Amino acid sequence: MAHAYDTTEYHWSFKPEKDNKPVTTEPHYLELLNKYGGFFIGDTSKKELYLTFDNGYENGYTEKVLDVLKEKEVPATFFITGHYLQTEQELVKRMVEEGHIVGNHSYHHPSLPNVDDERLKRELNKLKKEFTELTGVKDMNYLRPPRGTFSEKSLALSQELGYTNVFWSMAYKDWETDKQKGADYAYNQIMKRIHPGSIMLLHSVSSDNAGALGRVIDDCRKQGYEFKSLDELMMKKVMDNGISN
Known part of the structure; x- marks a missing residue:
């Protein structure tokens, strides 16, 4: 008999904090993420940052983003669509x-x-299959829910398919390509929102982000932050659970 999961649709949100303090979210969202293995923030006691980009279509800036990441030796996660x-x-x-x-x-x-x-x-399966055919990489472990929407059912079903749902604890309105305000604006928006454990959501369609990224990385490092990959965060979670169980 199929499990009757709740199908109520939620829109991901978090509560911004001042002074680069870690953010929180709705208690019910936390409950669902804990139950189905998703997360939106890393270890808030450590100055670690996780760069994630949502890539629905190309606007000419991902190459520049990749150049900066390569130069600065920073890992990132790119969530891609079929298109x-x-x-x-x-x-x-x-x-x-x-x-x-x-x-x-x-x-x-x-x-x-x-x-x-x-x-x-x-x-989910079609994207993963075509990704494997293109790259030879068999694993695709993380899901960024399209539009930031989720339900108990979507979390449960995607977990059954082997995915960890990854939300975010830092974002700003960067995806409106006709309303870009310059790299300085992007830099300031990002720097005032970073916090220990930030999972940063950026869109690489933004010329502002591409222009600001190198300075963001350098200045975060000056503040004592390290950039880590989601795999490192997952490994830490597994180890912490192993210790706590």
Whole structure:
């Protein structure tokens, strides 16, 4: 008998804090993430940052982002859609070759709580299959829910498919390509929002982000922050659970 999961749709949100303090989210969201193995923030006692990018389509800036990450030796996670995978195969291959994680952002970017079980599975499986065919990489372990929407059911089903749902604890309105305000603006927005354990959501369609990224990385490091990969965070969680169990 299939489990009757709650299908209520939620829109991811967190409560911003001043003075670079770690953020919190709704208690119910925390409960669901804990139950289904998702997360939105790292260890808030450590000055560690996790760079993640959502890539739905290419706007000419991902190459620059990758150049900066390579120069600064910073790992990142890129969550890609089917459209991105189809149209930007060289960039996807470069992400893998340069040691970045590529995560699932679904094939067609629907709100996962609003599709039936079979469609949800198709959305994730099709992307993973084509990614493996392109790159030879068999693992795709992380899911960034399209549109930031989720339900108990979408968390449970994606977990069954082997995914860890990754939300975020730092973002700003950077994706409106016709409302870019310059690299200094992006730099200031990011620097005032970083906090210990930040999972940073940026969009590489933003010329501002591409322009600010090098300075952000340098100045975060000056403040004592280290950039880590989601795999390192997952390993830490597994070890902590092993110790606490």
